[in-house]
Amino acid sequence: MxxxxxxxxxxxxxxxxxxxxWFCGCPRRCEGCSNPELLEFQKRYETSLxxxxxxxxxxxxxxxxxxxxxxxxxxxFQPEDLSHLLKEIKQISDDIIVYTGYMKDELPTTLLKNIxxxxxxxxIKARNNNCLLRGSDNQTIYILSEKYRDAYxxxxxxxxxxxxxxxxxDGYISVGIHRPDFKF
Ligand code: SF4
Numbered sequence: 755m756x757x758x759x760x761x762x763x764x765x766x767x768x769x770x771x772x773x774x775x776w777f778c779g780c781p782r783r784c785e786g787c788s789n790p791e792l793l794e795f796q797k798r799y800e801t802s803l804x805x806x807x808x809x810x811x812x813x814x815x816x817x818x819x820x821x822x823x824x825x826x827x828x829x830x831f832q833p834e835d836l837s838h839l840l841k842e843i844k845q846i847s848d849d850i851i852v853y854t855g856y857m858k859d860e861l862p863t864t865l866l867k868n869i870x871x872x873x874x875x876x877x878i879k880a881r882n883n884n885c886l887l888r889g890s891d892n893q894t895i896y897i898l899s900e901k902y903r904d905a906y907x908x909x910x911x912x913x914x915x916x917x918x919x920x921x922x923x924d925g926y927i928s929v930g931i932h933r934p935d936f937k938f
Contacts, residue, residue: 755835757806758792758799758827759922762813766918766930767887768851768871769909770820773813773843774929775806777826777836782855786879786934788889792827803835807842814846821849821870830854830861840868849902851887858896870899871906882934886915889931 756778764774779795780787787793813819822843829836829852840850852869854861855876866872873887873895881890887910888895897906917930928936 755801755803755806755832755839756795756799756827757801757835758796759924759927760806760809760813761920761922761927761929762817762819764823764918764929766916767823767825768821768849769905769913770849771818772821772823772849772851773810773819775822775824775839777824777829777832779831780826780828780855781831782828782876784855784877784879786882787877788932789825789827803838803842806839810843810846819847821847821851823851823853825853828853828855830856830865833862833865837865837868840865844868848899858894866898870897870902872896872898879934884915884933885931886910886913887931 758778759776761774763771767774776792778792778799780793849870851871853873858872858874873893875893878890878892881892883891885891897903915931917928920927
């Protein structure tokens with residue numbers, strides 16, 4: 755699988771202290787994509803589910819994991835790896851947000867059943883209107899899990915967009931929904 759980064763605690767892409775997971779690779783080329791460095795399927799980001807889960811389990815052993823947010827790249831371009839990962843992380847928390855450039859109706863229900871919240875559709879720069887959790891307002895937030903429906907309704911009604919910066923081996927990484935004119 756091609757997976758570029760795992761960050762914790764991500765507090766700006768969903769409620770609580772989340773493990774953020776960035777897949778690598780997306781053949782779409784949305785103008786203004788917030789992670790252009792992750793669009794190619796890069797060899798240096800090739801890894802295994804075992805390696806990824808070992809890291810995530812270490813985080814979960816030592817910290818509270820309220821949920822996961824999976825983005826990229828587009829995770830649905832690696833559907834089998836995504837499926838395996840969802841089944842594994844669900845054992846830690848089933849509050850799982852997944853971003854995709856596909857439309858929801860294009861996605862297999864076998865994958866959707868392990869996702870609490872799906873945010874779909876390609877990013878459209880001209881429609882970046884500072885929406886909570888959404889890069890552009892053509893995207894839809896689907897609360898797929900009944901268990902989390904009320905919690906997410908409350909979160910979406912009360913939370914505000916924020917940016918969070920992480921110092922990593924690859925330099926500083928800014929996480930969150932950025933406006934088109936954002937400069938780090
Ligand atoms: S679908 Fe998402 S990851 Fe792919 S190019 Fe568009 S914004 Fe970037």
